Amino acid sequence: xxxxxxxxxxxxxGVLLTVCTAVALIVLxxxxxxxxxxxxxxxxxxxxxxxxASAAPVPLPDLLADPATADFRAASAExxxxxxxxFAMGTVAQTGRVGARLVTPLALADGTLLLVERGWLPAxxxxxxxxxxxxxxxxxxxxxxxxxxxxxxxxxxxxANEPERRRWYWYDLPALEAALxxxxxxLVLTLEASDTGAELPRPLxxxxxxxxxxxxxxxxxxxxxxxxxxxYVMFGFRRSSV
Numbered sequence: 020x021x022x023x024x025x026x027x028x029x030x031x032x033g034v035l036l037t038v039c040t041a042v043a044l045i046v047l048x049x050x051x052x053x054x055x056x057x058x059x060x061x062x063x064x065x066x067x068x069x070x071x072a073s074a075a076p077v078p079l080p081d082l083l084a085d086p087a088t089a090d091f092r093a094a095s096a097e098x099x100x101x102x103x104x105x106f107a108m109g110t111v112a113q114t115g116r117v118g119a120r121l122v123t124p125l126a127l128a129d130g131t132l133l134l135v136e137r138g139w140l141p142a143x144x145x146x147x148x149x150x151x152x153x154x155x156x157x158x159x160x161x162x163x164x165x166x167x168x169x170x171x172x173x174x175x176x177x178x179a180n181e182p183e184r185r186r187w188y189w190y191d192l193p194a195l196e197a198a199l200x201x202x203x204x205x206l207v208l209t210l211e212a213s214d215t216g217a218e219l220p221r222p223l224x225x226x227x228x229x230x231x232x233x234x235x236x237x238x239x240x241x242x243x244x245x246x247x248x249x250x251y252v253m254f255g256f257r258r259s260s261v
Contacts, residue, residue, distance in 0.1 A: 032255030040251045044244055051240035058233035065231060067091065076162050079133065079206075086167045086205045091225065095162045096133055096208060098125040102154040104199050106185040107145040108136065113221065116141045121149070121220045122187070122207075124199060125161065131202045134168075134190070135161060136209040138220030146185045155214055162211075164225045168192065169205030 032040075068091040079096040082089040100123050107119035118141040124132035144150065168190035173179075178188045182198040196203045211224040 030252070030255045032251060036251065036254065040247060043247055047240050047244035047247065051237045051244065054233045054237035054240060058231070058237060061231045061233055064090075079127075079208075082165060082206060083204065086169060089165050089206055090167050091164055093162065094165045094206075094208060095160060096125060096127070096135075097158065097160050098127045098133065099158055100124070100135075100155060101126050101132065101199075102146075102149070104132070105146040105149065105154075106187055107140075108187050108190075110188075111139055111223070113139050113141075118142050119145055119186075120223060121145065123154075124201075124203070125159070125208070126201075131204055132199060133204050134195075134207045135163070136207060136223065137214060138210060138222040140220050144219065153215055153217070153219060159214070161208060161214065163208045164211065165206045165208050166225065167205055168207050 071091045071093075074093060076093040076095045079094050082092060082094055102123060105121060105123040108122045109119055110117065111119055118139050121137045121140045123135050123137055125135050126132060140149065140153075144153070169192060171190045171192070173189050173191070180187045180189065180191055180194060182194065187195070190207065192203055192205060209225050210222050213220070213222055
């Protein structure tokens, strides 16, 4: 080895290491970029929710003209509860007790069903065991906030819906229509006050301050990409000196 070779470090990481690093770097950068896009989407969603928070309730028919723009709007609807079609949605713990959201379809004048999240019930009171004193009868006018669920998809860890047990974990509208035997609107009304005047069902209002951790995730993925690149460069120079 000459003096020039000793004075000038060479970068020799090897083909295999270069290929593996390139693949890992592409994956990390893609994940970081995806989180940046999610951050932009979440910021827009939060801004929309906050802008609609103080608006007066809108009659349901006005929202049905464009359900995609109805998210978080206050809305009013008139109809009659179909308690025979009520079901539990998800799993929610309250005051140390396991339960779920009670969802009761509201039959509208034209026969379509609007799903209404009435609030939380403990597991032992969920349908079909809901007491009759928690089931308001007759025509009702309800007010709450809506979310559009027409395009919902199950996540990778979402349990399978169990229509036969009246247990649902995500809003699968085609399956709900088949189970309930009627057209189901793509909006879900969440009550912010009790419709019974009692403690139960306990309303679970929609949160307007949504969690937004995407910036932290993006920094993490980009940081890992930078660390990987630094290790790759250091190893390449160190390998050439061995």
